[in-house]
Amino acid sequence: MDRATSSDPAEPVVLDGRLLMSDPDRGLRFAESAHQVLADLVREGAALGWVEPPTRQEVTELLDRVITSSQAGDGALRAAGGPRPVG
DSSP states (O other): OOSOSOOOTTSOEEEEHHHHHHSHHHHHHHHHHHHHHHHHHHHTTOOSSOSSOOOHHHHHHHHHHHHHHHHTTSOOOEEEESSSBOO
């Protein structure tokens, strides 16, 4: 699924990772938002594999590995969002 079925702009859009990262500006915004979410979660004690909040570079590298795995058929990434990610 590349898009939510609704055409309502208020509804979240669901993108697969390759499509998400195919637009450099959208990919950069997603990486920045993902960094913020992951860093906040780890800072608050979430057990996500980091003891300290990840750096922006660590999150970017993680996203790159997931996209590469997805392209090889060994992983997947879906992101839901509108003006900002929701899931």
